[in-house]
Amino acid sequence: MKIEPSHINQIKASFEKMQTKDDLLQLLNEVKPLIYGDKTILFDLKQLTWYANPKLPVKRYTEFKIKKKSGSERSIHAPVKGLKALQKTLSLILQCIFQPHQAAMGFVSGKSIVDNARLHAGSKFVYNIDLKDFFPSVDQARVWKCLQLRPFNLKNDTKDNNKIQLANILAAICCTEMEVERKNESGEWEFVKRNVLPQGAPTSPVITNIVCQRLDYILTGLAKRFKLNYSRYADDITFSAMYDVFKTEGDFQKELQRIITEQGFHIKESKTRLQKDGYRKEVTGLLVNENVNVQQRYIKQLRMWLYYWERYGETRAYNFFLQQYLSDKGHIIKGKPNMTNVIKGKLDYLKMVKGGENELYLKLRGRFDVLISKNVNYDKTIREPGLNHPLIKLSPSLNNEPLPEVKIPKLETFEKDTPKKSTIPIIHNPKELVALLKNFSVNDSALKYSTHSWDSGRDRGIFRDLEDFISKAKKEYSDFSFQLKGFSKNLNGKIYNFLFNRDISKEGWGVSRIKFGWSSPELLVACNENIDLKPEDFILPEIFQLQIAGKTIQKFKQVIDIFKNEIEIRDENSALLNLILQKHDNFLISFSDPVVLNLENKTFYTDIQWLSKALDLIFEGIQKYPQHPEVEYYVAENGNDRMVLNILHRNSFKTGLSIHDDKLNLRRGDFSTIKDKLMNLCDWSIESQFEEGFYRINYLVSNKEIQAHQKIESTQGFKHILTFYK
Numbered sequence: 001m002k003i004e005p006s007h008i009n010q011i012k013a014s015f016e017k018m019q020t021k022d023d024l025l026q027l028l029n030e031v032k033p034l035i036y037g038d039k040t041i042l043f044d045l046k047q048l049t050w051y052a053n054p055k056l057p058v059k060r061y062t063e064f065k066i067k068k069k070s071g072s073e074r075s076i077h078a079p080v081k082g083l084k085a086l087q088k089t090l091s092l093i094l095q096c097i098f099q100p101h102q103a104a105m106g107f108v109s110g111k112s113i114v115d116n117a118r119l120h121a122g123s124k125f126v127y128n129i130d131l132k133d134f135f136p137s138v139d140q141a142r143v144w145k146c147l148q149l150r151p152f153n154l155k156n157d158t159k160d161n162n163k164i165q166l167a168n169i170l171a172a173i174c175c176t177e178m179e180v181e182r183k184n185e186s187g188e189w190e191f192v193k194r195n196v197l198p199q200g201a202p203t204s205p206v207i208t209n210i211v212c213q214r215l216d217y218i219l220t221g222l223a224k225r226f227k228l229n230y231s232r233y234a235d236d237i238t239f240s241a242m243y244d245v246f247k248t249e250g251d252f253q254k255e256l257q258r259i260i261t262e263q264g265f266h267i268k269e270s271k272t273r274l275q276k277d278g279y280r281k282e283v284t285g286l287l288v289n290e291n292v293n294v295q296q297r298y299i300k301q302l303r304m305w306l307y308y309w310e311r312y313g314e315t316r317a318y319n320f321f322l323q324q325y326l327s328d329k330g331h332i333i334k335g336k337p338n339m340t341n342v343i344k345g346k347l348d349y350l351k352m353v354k355g356g357e358n359e360l361y362l363k364l365r366g367r368f369d370v371l372i373s374k375n376v377n378y379d380k381t382i383r384e385p386g387l388n389h390p391l392i393k394l395s396p397s398l399n400n401e402p403l404p405e406v407k408i409p410k411l412e413t414f415e416k417d418t419p420k421k422s423t424i425p426i427i428h429n430p431k432e433l434v435a436l437l438k439n440f441s442v443n444d445s446a447l448k449y450s451t452h453s454w455d456s457g458r459d460r461g462i463f464r465d466l467e468d469f470i471s472k473a474k475k476e477y478s479d480f481s482f483q484l485k486g487f488s489k490n491l492n493g494k495i496y497n498f499l500f501n502r503d504i505s506k507e508g509w510g511v512s513r514i515k516f517g518w519s520s521p522e523l524l525v526a527c528n529e530n531i532d533l534k535p536e537d538f539i540l541p542e543i544f545q546l547q548i549a550g551k552t553i554q555k556f557k558q559v560i561d562i563f564k565n566e567i568e569i570r571d572e573n574s575a576l577l578n579l580i581l582q583k584h585d586n587f588l589i590s591f592s593d594p595v596v597l598n599l600e601n602k603t604f605y606t607d608i609q610w611l612s613k614a615l616d617l618i619f620e621g622i623q624k625y626p627q628h629p630e631v632e633y634y635v636a637e638n639g640n641d642r643m644v645l646n647i648l649h650r651n652s653f654k655t656g657l658s659i660h661d662d663k664l665n666l667r668r669g670d671f672s673t674i675k676d677k678l679m680n681l682c683d684w685s686i687e688s689q690f691e692e693g694f695y696r697i698n699y700l701v702s703n704k705e706i707q708a709h710q711k712i713e714s715t716q717g718f719k720h721i722l723t724f725y726k
Contacts, residue, residue, distance in 0.1 A: 003034060003092070011096040015152075019162045021045065021169065032089045043086065051083045052169045054176060054195065061176055061198060077176060077198035086173060087202040097151055100209045101216035105284075106233035107205035114353055116233045117286040123229065123240035126281045126288065129256075130271035133181060134235030135204050137265055138211050140175035140195035146210050147171060174203040183266075208234065215263045222259065226252050233284050240288075246274050280547045286353065287550055294353050296550050299360070302346050303581060304574070305339070306367050307596060314339070343368060359589060367593055425698040425708050426666070426675065430606075431641075431725045433487045433680045436480050437567055437605035446472035450499060450518060451564050455534050466527040466535060470519055474500055487680040491567065491607050498563050505544070510566050511609050516544045516559055523556065536560065566608050569724075574600035576645075579612065580633050587619035590626055597634035602643060604724045606681050614677035617670045618647060618720050628652040628717070642725050645682075650717040653689040659697060659709055666699060675699055683723035687715045696721075 014027045022045070029042040050056060061077040079087055100108050105116035120126050131137070147167040148155035154167035175195045182192050197204045216232060223230035229240045245252045260267055275281040280289065287293045301324070308317040321339045329337075347368060350361050439447050446469055449457030454469070463469040477499065485492040497509035498517045508515040516523075522541055527533050536557035546553050553559060569575050577599040584594050622631060630650040638644050657663065666672045678684050684700040696710045702725075 003096075007034060008096045011093055015093065015097055018166065021048065021166070024048070024166055024169065027093065028086070028089050031093055032085070035088055035092060036085070043089075047082060048086070048169070051086055052172045054172060061200070074199070076200040077178070078200045079198075079202075083173070084202065090170065090173060091202045091206050094203070094206045094210070098206065098210055099151075101213050101220070103216045103220050103231050104209050104212065105231050106236075107209060112352060113233060113284040113286060114292055116231050116238070117283040117288050117292045119229050119231050120238055120240035120281075120283050121288040121292050122290055123281070123288070124242050124277040125240060125244050125246065126275040126283060127239045127241075127246045128271075128273050128275070128283070129237045130268040131235040131237065131260070132266040132268040134265075135197040135199040135208065136178055136180045136194075138197045138208060140171050142211060142264065143174055143197065143207055144168060144171040146207075174201065174207055176201075205234070212263075215259070215265070218259050218263070219256075222252070222255055236284055238283050240283075244274075244276075278547065279545070279552055280550045292353060294350060298346070298350075300578060302343065302350070302364060305343055306364065306371070307577075307581075309339075309371055310367065310593075311596065340372060360585075363589070363593070425701040425706060426679075427702070427704050428680045428700055429487065429702065430680050430682050431702060433484075433491075434605045434725045436484050436487070437491075439476065439480060440567070445476055447476050451560060454536060465531065466518075466524060470500065473518075488607055488610070490610055494563075494566065494609075510562065511612075512546065512548050512562070514544075514546070514553075514559055514562060516540055516556070520544075568605050569602055569608065571601040571603045574602075576600070576602045576635075579608075579615070580647075583612075583615050583619045584631065584633075587616075587623045588631060591622075591629040591631055595630070595632040595634075597632075599633060599635055599645075602635060604643065604726050606724060610677045611681055614674050614681075617674050617677075621670060622647075622649045622652075622718075625649065625652050630717075638723070640726070642723055645722040645724065647720040647722075648715075648717050649719070652718045654691075654718065655689050656691065658691045659695050664697060671699070678722070682725070683721075685721040685723075687712060687719040687721065688717070689715065 011027070011031060014023075014030065018024055018027060025043060025045055025048055028048070032040055032042060051060065054060065059080065060083050061079055063075060063077050065073040065075055067073055078084075095109065105111050105113070144167050146152075147170055148164065152167075154163045154170070156164050172195075174197060176198050177193055177195050178198065179191050180194050180196055181189050182194070184190050197207055212232065219230050219232070219237070222228075223239060226245050227241065228245070229238075231238050239246070247253065257267070280287065282288065285295075287295065305317070305321055305324075308320050311317075312320075318339050321342075322337070325337055325342065347361070347365050350364070351358070354361050356362075439445065440451050442448055444460070444462060446457065446463055449462065449469065450473060457463060457469070458465070463472050477495070481492060481496070484495070494509045497504050497507065498514075500519050501507075501509075501517060502519045502521060504517050504520060505515045507513070509517065518535070522544075523535060523538055526538055527535060536555070538556040540554055540556060540559070548562070551558075553562070564570065565575065569579075577596065580596070580599060581594065584591075588594075628649060628651045632646075632648040632650060634646050634648075636644045636646065663669070664671065666675050674684070678700055682700070683698075683702055685696050685698045687694070687696045694712045694714050696712050698706050698708055698710065702723075
């Protein structure tokens, strides 16, 4: 039932008049139907007295532990059914009476983590602390005292002392005995038994806001003094500013420590962090660098779940979903998660953060609505890319069947009397480039351990230390570097800088211009000083740390992973699929949802940076024809040594254009630039219906026997064909 202002006013009036346990019982029974409905069984006085007496031999809570993402455990005390109903009712009463401080963002009606994050968006410095053992740090005596203060006023008056007895009852209902940590007179932590607020009780959140009212008031004053923004979401406290006042021995830190301690709390040092401009800044799980936004991984995961549901049906998609859900969550309290509910919850969260009119939200929500609509009935009608036959249906009965093979239309050579005005095709050698890059996976070579576990190479005796490793890797690299430079100056420069450039901090390497590598002096010094240090575990000096895709690059292992992801499409996290979907979202957001087939779990060496630039131009070309909004992406395996990526712009043809038109040659324009980017990376052809009929035009080929133009039976639209070698 919706709580109306009239309900709130009535609850306030009844609470103010309350004098006895009978009055309290009456108020609880007035409020309980607002939560559980009119047919709920009302509380009786015996029940109230029973749960307010923790000394009675009755089990009031069930304790269990759940794993945190950090790997540690959190103890949850779940109240038994009767006590839970009592606490939920009491929680609503307290929320109606108490108005939290404006800085309190958690467990407050009308506020959310978005409001909390929005306060700090755009700040250059964001300082975050957590309070140690937040709920259990509040003793029952403190709850009892707060209930005697305004606005509750459950204290002695001139008439009798009944009200203070009510404070005793309410505090006892909200607390339970637990073993908790407290500082002794010597300032050392020790375990003691206390009656405290349990994490898991419905009353604990509102009680902590009541207890923290003075803390919020004082910290707001501190923030004003130093010209900061301040907010508190439960135990998560955030300050932000346009300048740095957060130095360890500064006046702000001294005052903050004093206030927190005086208010009976302690800072959890391991969760304290200062987030600076130029790095990812996060508040209660949301990015606040400029505007409030979700993590990029959140969108990728949501899009992936929808894609698997669309492509493989609900049953097979659920297996993938469950595996990833368990990996992220670490636990499930009861039963199995409902995929539909989880995805809907994620979409609702995205709507809360980005707004109901956000284009990305609307697009993802539209895909979800199609999946759950009763007309579709969890089947997905899709086109089978590359086939000429009509629509096929992937139904639940086919969920366990192997995926259909993708057929490539048979090619026929162009008639002999066709005039050849073009200089294409161009012969190049992507196979040889791949062979050179495979030096990074040759067993018992030093180069292999530049991207694999370095310690394993040392244990195998392939090299003694970091300097010996670099010396041997340089010798191996020199054997093919000249040849590699001839195929790709970009790749050669990237590899040299990553491995051997001691002065890399001036230029950097890769898409993100990383200014650190294997030969960086800081790494060499650290490994010489500590022979047991694994280079992968080296923490980069702050000057070399940077933000990539919302993630702070701090360890050298992360730098190694970035390098690996720039020279190889890897099956981890479906890199090819994510790359294509990213391009689709960037360039074709107004188009229909993409049809995708067989893009996951692909692995091959290439220059990801140059491939990405070529794809940008391909997608820009598709973007120019929004009247044909359907695009399909699919991979056909062509033997064990190659794979063919097809990008089909369905129903888009070049019927008014000759295959010999200047717009299709490689002398100028986007096609010429695409050729430059894909040279020695992959073979490249296009297919469409032209003035002369259906043809494939081959621009980059590995086989000199392949002709520039080849007549084909048909195609469903304008298609780019990229053949990669393994």
